[in-house]
Amino acid sequence: MSAPIPSHSKSKHLRACLLCSVIMTPADFKREGCPNCEEILNMQGSADRIMECTSAQFDGVIAMTQPSESWVARWQRVDRFAKGLYAARVTGKIPLDVQDELVNRGITYRPRDQIQE
Numbered sequence: 001m002s003a004p005i006p007s008h009s010k011s012k013h014l015r016a017c018l019l020c021s022v023i024m025t026p027a028d029f030k031r032e033g034c035p036n037c038e039e040i041l042n043m044q045g046s047a048d049r050i051m052e053c054t055s056a057q058f059d060g061v062i063a064m065t066q067p068s069e070s071w072v073a074r075w076q077r078v079d080r081f082a083k084g085l086y087a088a089r090v091t092g093k094i095p096l097d098v099q100d101e102l103v104n105r106g107i108t109y110r111p112r113d114q115i116q117e
Contacts, residue, residue: 015054016087017041018094020078021112023061023085026050035082040101041094052095060088077110089113 016023020036026047033044034053043049064073064083073079078086090112102109 015050015056016058016090016112017054018090018092018112019053019098019109020081021058021076021087021090022078022081023058023087026054029054035084040098040105053098055090055092057091058087058089062086062088087112 013025014023015026015029017029017034017037019041020034022034022036024032024034029043029050030045030047034041037053038044041049041053043053062072062076062078063085064070064078064081067073067079067081067083070079073081076086076088092113093111094109099109
């Protein structure tokens, strides 16, 4: 599986998932949802959910072509995710309902902004 690579480089039109940090256009998120987190985030078809669960404020772009073999992917905790573009750091927090869902599934939420709380 792979995430769509944006066809234009206008970074102001790109957004990063707050849960996995994949970078896509809002149109791609709306059409396909998040290739890694859709089961939890339910962004497909919902502009409001995309605005809640993604951020236009991110730093660094990492191209993951072989995530399972990349030390960078392991360092960023994306080695089990789809091929695609990922942000090194994403500013923002996922909504509380998503945090609750993660707790219910026994998944530890690690914010992608690299700020220790």
